Structures are given as structure tokens and as C-alpha cells.
Amino acid sequence: MPTSVSTDRLHDLRTRTAEMVGQLGRLVSVETPSNDLSACRAGAETVSGIAEEIVGVPADSVEVDGRAHLRWRWPAAPGQPTVALIGHYDTVWPLGTLERWPFALDEAAGTATGPGCFDMKAGIVQLFHAVAALPDRAGLEILLTCDEEIGSPTSRKLVQETASRCDAALILEPSVDGAVKTSRKGIGRYRFDVHGRAAHAGLDPELGRNALTVLGRLLLDVGELSRPDLGTIVTPTLAGGGTAGNVVPAHAWLGVDVRVTVESEAERVDGELRSLKPFLPDVFVVLAGGTSRPPLPASSTAALFARAAALAPALGLGPLQSADVGGGSDGNFTAAADCPTLDGLGAVGDGAHSEGEYVVVAAMPERAALVAELIEDIRRNHDGGPQDR
Known part of the structure; x- marks a missing residue:
């Protein structure tokens, strides 16, 4: 398993930690409960604006039943694989939660907290910084939806269509104590x-x-x-x-x-x-x-996990662990479309869907670097042929 990595990339991303935290604070400070379409639309504008700051391109808004899902696409060069990065910007927290629980940074603990910071607004920030750290964006597709927390009723087709034309799907949902998610019920x-x-x-x-x-x-x-x-x-x-x-x-x-x-x-x-x-x-x-x-089986994640597990120590991040979880995500849909999938590549922290959820700040650039290196590794080891479906 190739383990060639760019440690300079991780170093550069670490210099952007304060910028990442600031952008996370802006995302968390715009509440996006799934069932409030107006709030989600305001959140979509914030996400698109932050993305434009980081990667230089605003979102292409895909409207489905009044919902604004966000997409970015860079066509692949001939023989180059297409990699999807998927997440959601909606949260389980109702409007007004910020009044009692605003975004906050605890510098002594090295954590940031606020509604939706762990699941999964930190993952969105990390995603865009990973993309910005790549020398070439060709073959990348980003899809961020606003109804994942209620079962993806309007975005499921978009997720499946994206997966159907991609060679790999990287899901920026939060980790489990740092472990990526290799199967879901x-x-x-x-x-x-x-x-x-x-x-x-x-x-x-x-x-x-x-x-x-x-x-x-x-x-x-x-x-x-x-x-x-x-x-x-x-x-x-x-x-x-x-x-x-x-x-x-x-x-x-x-x-x-x-x-x-x-x-x-x-x-x-x-x-x-x-x-x-x-x-x-x-x-x-x-x-x-x-x-x-549908279930996300371990067979759909095995190859990508092996790649990521080889890259993490080479980056100096230590052994990468895996976890089987009962909750679902859009990774369930990408796997069902026969697209190799790896989930839980987003934030390191704890407390999803519970008061006090938090993000480990130092892990934000590390996870962004891991995602960038994984994309590069997929490219290096692609055979130039069609997807093996």
C-alpha cells in the first residue's frame, strides 16, 4: 500500500487553524434546522460564501422542493478518477438554540463548541481546506445537502446520482473518537x-x-x-x-x-x-x-480504509481506527450505488446531537490533510480505466 505523503501540506494546513476556527464559528452562528427552509437558505449562503473564500468558487445551488442543496464540480481529465466529497449543513438544533449556547472557543481545552459544530459543520470547513490544499481539483465533486438529518428525502437522488459517476465517495461526517466509520446499519x-x-x-x-x-x-x-x-x-x-x-x-x-x-x-x-x-x-x-x-457494509469501505490507515501514520497522525455504528448517513446511499465509500472523515470531537457537542481544534487541519492525501492516493493508484462496478 503506497504511503507517499506531503508533510508540507499538513504543515501549511496547521498554519490555517485560526482561519478554520473562525470559519467554523461563522457557520455555527447561522442556525440551520432541517425543517426550517428559510434558515437553511441563509445557511446555504454562508456555506457558499465561505467556500468561495477558501476554494475561490461559490456553490451551484440545486433546488429540490424548495430546498437548496449545494454542489461544486471540476470535470476529470481523461483517465483520471472522480472523487465525491459529501456532507450536509443542516442540523438537529431548533432556532433559538444559539441564544443559550453560542459558538465558543475554549483555548485551554483546545476545543470549540456550539450547535452543529461536530455534526457536521467542522467537517464542511475541513472539506474545503482539503480541496484548497490540492494542486489539482480536476475530478472532484462536492455535494452538501440540507435534509440529511431528516432522512435525505429531497437529496437522496442527488447523492445517488453523484455516487453513480464517481470512483470513490468520502463522507465528511464526524468521526467516533477519531475513528472513521467503516460500516453503518x-x-x-x-x-x-x-x-x-x-x-x-x-x-x-x-x-x-x-x-x-x-x-x-x-x-x-x-x-x-x-x-x-x-x-x-x-x-x-x-x-x-x-x-x-x-x-x-x-x-x-x-x-x-x-x-x-x-x-x-x-x-x-x-x-x-x-x-x-x-x-x-x-x-x-x-x-x-x-x-x-440501506446498510453501509464493511465491504464497501475496506479498500479506502486500508489506504487511509496507511496514510495516517505516514503523516505522523498515529494509527487510524475504524468503527461500526448504528446511525445512518448519506454514505449508506453511496455504498448502495456501488461506489467505494469511507465515512466519518470529518471532525474529531464528541457529543453529536447532544447539548455540548464539541470539536477538537488541533484535529481540524490534520483531518483536512488526511482527506487531501487520500484523494491524491486514489489518483496515484487509479488504473486509468472505468470504474470497477
Whole structure:
């Protein structure tokens, strides 16, 4: 495995650490909750402006159902591979979070904090500095979306199309204690709606059809679908029903989260969920939802991880670790498009989706250098032919 690296590149990126922190602060200080289209549009303008400062080119905005996804493309030269760098600028944090928890730099601890800094605005800054550190941008594609945190409903097709024409996909999602992510579970989201019949709970309960009673049986049945030995976890997550304390409930509902490591388990669970029936007469059940992300298997990441693991020590960054995680990302989609993928190349820190998430500042230039070197390594070792799909 070739390990030729440019230590000068890492040195140069380290001199830009203060600049990276400043740009991260600007990104974090523009709130971008996934479901607020106006906020995301303001965030898109900030991302594009920072990108223009770093790489000299503003974004090409791709509008889908009112959402602004951002793209940059530099066509590949003949025989040169195409590499995708993918991330998202939306966050899980609602508007107003900055009022109680603004971006802050703790110089003594060497960390920066703020809503969305770890997942994954630091990864965006690192991405653009990695690209700026390359002598040649030909064959690079960057895609930053604004709905990843809600399942990528409008950007999934863009991610898949990008992956279909690329030789590698590098996902700038945050790391796991510095480890890159070499497999992710597939995700399914479902909702049961149980429709019964209301009646007075004291005067004539026998005329009712209790939707909550049926929901209780469904809860038990759903809980039995997990197969931990196969990595399959089926979890009832949300539930509700009823209208008043003295009324037989005519409606109840249940949310279900499914995590699988292999696609066959997603198909099994989907089939078994759809086969569940109410046990009371005159009650019917409606099931909505399905698989939202396919699994990201280790086989899709093995080759790129081997390259990155060889490059990290050569850069003086120490051994690179890998991690298998239950959460999904757009890397699940790139892998499903048969594009070699490596995830978790973004920020080093902790606390994704939790109050106090933070970024290790010293790791920002290091991860940017690793991404740049990985791109160069992919180029050096490309055979000049078409993608091996």
C-alpha cells in the first residue's frame, strides 16, 4: 500500500487553524434546522460564501422542493478518477438554540463548541481546506445537502446520482473518537395507525372498539421482531392515542425504528410488520413508512480504509481506527450505488446531537490533510480505466 505523503501540506494546513476556527464559528452562528427552509437558505449562503473564500468558487445551488442543496464540480481529465466529497449543513438544533449556547472557543481545552459544530459543520470547513490544499481539483465533486438529518428525502437522488459517476465517495461526517466509520446499519421508519370506534367508557363501552388495546398487542408483536444476533434491532419509539379519560379510544398510533446490518433483514422485518393484523373485529390498521437508508457494509469501505490507515501514520497522525455504528448517513446511499465509500472523515470531537457537542481544534487541519492525501492516493493508484462496478 503506497504511503507517499506531503508533510508540507499538513504543515501549511496547521498554519490555517485560526482561519478554520473562525470559519467554523461563522457557520455555527447561522442556525440551520432541517425543517426550517428559510434558515437553511441563509445557511446555504454562508456555506457558499465561505467556500468561495477558501476554494475561490461559490456553490451551484440545486433546488429540490424548495430546498437548496449545494454542489461544486471540476470535470476529470481523461483517465483520471472522480472523487465525491459529501456532507450536509443542516442540523438537529431548533432556532433559538444559539441564544443559550453560542459558538465558543475554549483555548485551554483546545476545543470549540456550539450547535452543529461536530455534526457536521467542522467537517464542511475541513472539506474545503482539503480541496484548497490540492494542486489539482480536476475530478472532484462536492455535494452538501440540507435534509440529511431528516432522512435525505429531497437529496437522496442527488447523492445517488453523484455516487453513480464517481470512483470513490468520502463522507465528511464526524468521526467516533477519531475513528472513521467503516460500516453503518440500514434504517427503517414506520408508523402504525389503529382505527377503532369511540364509545362512552362508563355507559356503553361494549359498543366501542378500543384502538389502544390493539396497539398494546402490536407493541408486543413488534418487540419480538428484533434479532440481535444478526444485528437487527426493532424498537417501538413513539406512541399515542385516545381523546378523553372517559372515552373508549377510537384511534392510536405507534412509531417504530428499525436498524439492520444486512438488506435481507430489512426485507424480513418489513414483511413481518406488514403482516401484523388487529385481533379485534371492526378494527383496522394502516402501516406507513419503510426503509429509509440501506446498510453501509464493511465491504464497501475496506479498500479506502486500508489506504487511509496507511496514510495516517505516514503523516505522523498515529494509527487510524475504524468503527461500526448504528446511525445512518448519506454514505449508506453511496455504498448502495456501488461506489467505494469511507465515512466519518470529518471532525474529531464528541457529543453529536447532544447539548455540548464539541470539536477538537488541533484535529481540524490534520483531518483536512488526511482527506487531501487520500484523494491524491486514489489518483496515484487509479488504473486509468472505468470504474470497477
